[in-house]
Amino acid sequence: MEFIGVLWNELLMRPMINSLALLADVLFDNFGLSIIVFTILIRIVLIPLTVRQTRSMKKMQELQPRLKSLQERYKDKGPAEKRKLSSETMKLYKEAGVNPIGCLGPLVIQMPIWFGLYRSILRTMPPTPEGLANLSASFYSWNPAISNVPINSKFLGIDLVDFVQGAPLPWNYALPVLVGVTMFLQQKMTMGNQVATSPQQAQTNQIMLWMLPIMFGFFTFQFPAGLAVYILFSNIVGVIIQYYVGGKQPVVLFGRAFLGSAEAREKSLAGASASAAPAAALVEESELEENDEDGQSENVHRQDRRRGNRKRSGNARRRSRRR
Amino acid sequence: MGLNLRLALALAAALFALAACVTDLNPEGGWSGPVEDGEFLYIGSKDGRMVRVARSTGALDQTWTYPAGEDDDLGEIYGTPAISNGVIYGSAFRCNGNDCEGEVFAAHIETGRSAWAAGPVAVKSRLVGAVGVGASTLVVGTSAIDGKDTPGGYLLGLDPTADAGRDLSAQVSRREKWRIPLDGAVWGGVAVAGDVAYFGTLGGTLYAVDLADSDSYTGSPAGRVLWTYDVGGAISGTPHVTGTNVYVGSFSNELLKLNLAYREQNPTGKTLDPSLEWSFDTGEWIWAEPLLVEGVVYVANLPGQVYALSADTGQPQWQTPAEVGKEIVGQPAIFESNRGPALAVASGEKDVAVVVLSSGQVSGELNTRDHGIKSAPLVIGDVIFVHTDSGQFRQYQAGTLSLLKCIEAKGSGKSCD
Known part of the structure; x- marks a missing residue:
């Protein structure tokens, strides 16, 4: 030890x-x-x-x-x-x-x-x-x-070793909010335009997107202000890095696309509206599933069967080519 | 729930738990040293009270405690209290983050009751260093007050007079006589000599402040500052004042000797503008107050190297072959061991090293059973008293270095053997 x-x-x-x-x-x-x-x-x-x-x-x-x-x-x-x-x-x-x-x-x-x-x-x-x-x-x-x-x-008027809740106005509230907002933004960019393939994943994505930033925002009140500054800037730098690592993809927030080229923004908006319905359906489906003892989603079954078939036929084609 | 989500939630929970239980922001109970008055030794205990130990029996006097209430405590007591005219003075504080509540107290040593009718003087600050007692003024160094950015600290001049037989209506609300803004927090003690207070700040400035009650300072307390001296590093200890010399160590790693006699005097006869006589670099921070004995200055740096320097020239006479401890914060004490005069150097890690005064060789130690000591040991006759950081009050026979008695200087005062 x-x-x-x-x-x-x-x-x-x-x-x-x-x-x-x-x-x-x-x-x-x-x-x-x-x-x-x-x-x-x-x-x-x-x-x-x-x-x-x-x-x-x-x-x-x-x-x-x-x-x-x-x-x-x-x-x-x-x-x-x-x-x-x-x-x-x-x-x-x-x-x-x-x-x-x-x-x-x-x-x-x-x-x-x-x-x-x-x-x-x-x-x-x-x-x-x-x-x-x-x-x-x-x-x-x-x-x-x-x-x-x-x-x-x-x-900036803050004592970096003091708890955030003890910082002067407006920092005692601004720091937790900024930490939460930047974390949300980073999560949003990390997830990108991922489409959930299962109701569970759709739920997980939603939790990751909303719950973590809110939790961290609250926790920040209890952190020394210096750590809050670190998390805040780590999130900001993370957002910048993610933007470049993720291929300069636009971010869709509240029905509007930001960053990226105009063309990419239009595409993202179209994609977002198209995927919004299935995603919502998946979450709804998951709720239904929780009430259903058999709990099997036909949609997922169908998708999986299709993917399984594609995989099997792909493997068969590869085997025949080798022969 | 996805693995990533579970991990992220676990990370968030762990971080929150760490934030909730971490104690680095709050002091850990102080390191007040003992002070003698007649038959009793007075100590600021780890549970935030002044207690006293009978010298003859070595037992905690259960009839005397300040404050007296079972649920009352003063907070963390770092500075060794001072006794003057039958009253014990000291300071304490408690913090929650940067929200600190300090108290300056005065208690009758006979009764343990507050000498001030309105109780302790409240100061919203960290009160770390020992108070200084002048002829008519009690001085206390503070950190920033009420969480304000500037100034970094103050020197408060308080009226120490006991309230008995006085017109309290005029006194209780006017105990503060003046306050002087400083360039940094005062974490070391205030040394008083000839009605002048000497102390250093974490800003690295040594101050000399006139404590005399003079009309010339009315309306301009800052005029009391006789001189300041930039020592080049934070001062966290107490300066050692003797005659016309001030010895002060700092985080610049140097011990300085300032001579006050060289320079001009102000109209009240106080020396202005001290002159640097010599400096000695110990290679590490100095926190502990140096000790002057028969023309030799003994100084320990924070990691535990002890030096003997000629007071006249600053030339080293010896240094210990190795570090004798860690986190040396308390002033060394001199005593007569079986092998001649020796220094007791308390280590913040454990034990009190015994250093032979003539050679600098370590001849033994007072075994504290792994309890660290940051307060200064007290030597009375052939007994050495130490107050450990864990709250034990240990008494050793100076000649043989053997333990005479050990009690918990808190709670019921039970034996710690």
Whole structure:
């Protein structure tokens, strides 16, 4: 356990504390700017992972109908069949070249960064005597920022180590709202123009799109303002990166398309109105399904059967060509 | 529910849980050192009260506590209290984030009752450093008040006089005599010598403030500032004042000796514009107040290296072969060990290192069983008293370094053996 603590401290906390303090030193003794620049650098470093995550999500999306079909085939079967379902599923992933937990990589990597940053902000600008006494041990001896301690924790009238709810008006409300809005925007762009292939997925998409930003907006009240600034700018940079990684796709919001070329915006609007009806139907269907003991959606069945047939005939064609 | 969604929700919940339970924003109970008055030692306990221990028995005096109410406490007490004319003075604070409530208190050492009829003076600030007691003024250094950005802190001048037999209607609301805005928060103690207060700020400025009651300062409390000196790094400890010299360490890693005798004096005879006599770089932050004994200055830096410097020249006479502890915050104390005069250097990690005064060799330690100590040890005769960060009050025999008694300086005062 102690070893993990040392690793956590040496590999994450100390580099973060020193980077943040050094950036603040360079950026006119401004810790707010330091957090923003640090966020941008972190997001830039994570771009390859973001691209990988986007691709992985796309592939997983494409596999959904086939997975659904497999699950349907082995539904209500015994343990032996369930094991077969697992092996079939893994085979499917292998064929498609998808690692089922590959898309989690960036999230898993970002988690310690979030936790680390949360702790680093509090440790770099300690509001308590204990924290200040403990701080010198975190600095590298070569770091010139050590002589600037205590670092000025004020940014745009906000104390970055104080809870957001304790920030002056309008920041105590503006920060949570901005975090929620930018997170919503990022989710919207990450999901892009994905069309749900099942009622469950349609529901999941809706939850991801609405619930997470709202939850984070509320949680932000309890965060130190510095962390809220990090999340806010991480979202903003995420939106920019997603725009380019996703091929400069327009974003459809409240019936209007933004960003992208005029042609792409028109296309998106047309696509959105066309997909709105099926998506709504899927959600409705899912609600119906919950009330239905048999719970089988004919629509999904039909889609799956069609996809299964296409796949089987494709395989047959490939086999005959090989022969 | 999709895997991504579950993971994202788990991440959000974990982050929220972390935000809810993290304690870095709030102080952890202070590190007040003991102070002696006759038969008793007075300590700011970890549960936010002033308590006292009988020297003869080493037991907590259950009949004396301030505040007296079972549910009352003052908050976190960092500064070692000061006793003057039968009254014990101190400060404490508690915070929720940056929302801090501080109190300056005065209690009769006989009864434990407040010496001020209206109770403690409330200040919406972190009150970390020890208070200073002048001839007619009690001085307290603060951080920013009421969450305001500027100034970074104040020096408050309070009327310390006890209320007994006085016209309270004129006193209770007018205890504050003046306040001087500063360039940073005061987390170190205020040293008072010759009715001048010396203290440093986290902004890196050493101040000298005239405490005399003079009409010339009426309407302009800032005029009390006799001089300021930029030491080049945050000052979190208490300056050591002796005669015409001030020794002060800071986060610039240097110990400075300022000589007040070199410069001109103002009309009231107080020295203006101190002159730097020498400086010594210890390579790390200095928090603990230095100690001057027979022409030698002893100073420990925060990571635990101890130096003996010639007070005249600043030249090092020795330094400990290695760091003797971690987070050295309390001033070292001198005592007579079996191997001659020695320094007791309390470590924030654990134990009190015993450093031979003549050579700088570490000859042993007062074993605290892994309890860290950030307050200064107190030596009375052949007994060394230490108040650990966990709230234990430990007493050691100076010669043999053996433990005499250990009690919890809080709650029922039970033995911690």
